[in-house]
Amino acid sequence: MIVTTIIYESKVMRKNGKSPAPALENGMQILEEIAGGNGIAFNKIVEKLSLPESSAVRYLKVLIQRDYISKDPKSGLYYSGSGLSKLIKMDSVAGKIREKLDTVLKSLTQNTGNTSIFVYWNGSLWQCLGKELNEDSIAMQNINDVRHDILSYPWSPFIFNGFSETRKKIELSRYPDFKKLAEKLEASYKFFLRNGYVLYESESIRRLSAPVSMKENVFCGAMALGGTCSSMPEKSISRLAKILKEHARLLSIELKDIK
Known part of the structure; x- marks a missing residue:
């Protein structure tokens, strides 16, 4: 499947220490972090990916617009969105x-x-x-x-x-x-x-x-x-x-x- 293939290739590129598309790589890493848990805070995303806060804000904004992730308005935590599930289906x-x-x-x-x-x-x-x-x-x-x-x-x-x-x-x-x-x-x-x-x-x-x-x-x-x-x-x-x-x-x- 397209999504699975992209994430797999993203992991391989990180293992090899290189990426031909750093922005896409960061987006894939964010998806992996969010998809793998029960909600993750903004500061944890920044910390785990070693991203500038301004960059993390931009990536998260695009992923939310695409409905690949969602943000809980009360807790501020980020979760997997319906768009990602839809792509896989x-x-x-x-x-x-x-x-x-x-x-x-x-x-x-x-x-x-x-x-x-x-x-x-x-x-x-x-x-x-x-x-x-x-x-x-x-x-x-x-x-x-x-x-x-x-x-x-x-x-x-x-x-x-x-x-x-x-x-x-x-x-x-x-x-x-x-x-x-x-x-x-x-x-x-x-x-x-x-x-x-x-x-x-x-x-x-x-x-x-x-x-x-x-x-x-x-x-x-x-x-x-x-x-x-x-x-x-x-x-x-x-x-x-x-x-x-x-x-x-x-x-x-x-x-x-x-x-």
């Missing part, structure tokens, strides 16, 4: 989703003549769980690729619309031209509400995406098509989008029993 869900993808992606590619993928959303990042390549189209992402720049894709409007205003500001702040990006995401979501899919296009490529849900309509990712302007000409967009939406609907039905 969702990783197991990803494996179950992966088992359902081969048939539907092959069908989608065969019926459209373009590359199809499924990207999974675990609440913090995107991961490509399945792909069916059409060699006359475009490659798109590789299977198992993980993307942390979560607002850069045709499927990003599906998650952005569901973010709180606070999280929208946090995520947008990672991008230089955040105002333009916010406008693009909002416009794309409005397009989705009218048409049931999102279209991203440039001079040479086009990509279509449609949301996929699990039980109780919980969003879990997106099915997407990618192609060139030749494999996906403008006059074919409506037809391809209809096929894409139908496959996304069928996959959502397949995933209803996943918990």
Whole structure:
């Protein structure tokens, strides 16, 4: 699982006395300390990790915003948050989703003549769980690729619309031209509400995406098509989008029993 792997690698790096990402290393150490006990005080975190108080405050603030940890307002102690548990649970869900993808992606590619993928959303990042390549189209992402720049894709409007205003500001702040990006995401979501899919296009490529849900309509990712302007000409967009939406609907039905 992603979380387990990161924490394990963090321990290995400490044992070797080096870390290519000190800030991430500190964040992982804080998670380990908090996850391993029944609440821990701020001064204990600072002491155990030998961190400046100002740095510890910043790390804790981010982890709280992500819901990976929580702070008891009365005692001031820090505890594991629901976000961390959700990540671990969702990783197991990803494996179950992966088992359902081969048939539907092959069908989608065969019926459209373009590359199809499924990207999974675990609440913090995107991961490509399945792909069916059409060699006359475009490659798109590789299977198992993980993307942390979560607002850069045709499927990003599906998650952005569901973010709180606070999280929208946090995520947008990672991008230089955040105002333009916010406008693009909002416009794309409005397009989705009218048409049931999102279209991203440039001079040479086009990509279509449609949301996929699990039980109780919980969003879990997106099915997407990618192609060139030749494999996906403008006059074919409506037809391809209809096929894409139908496959996304069928996959959502397949995933209803996943918990």
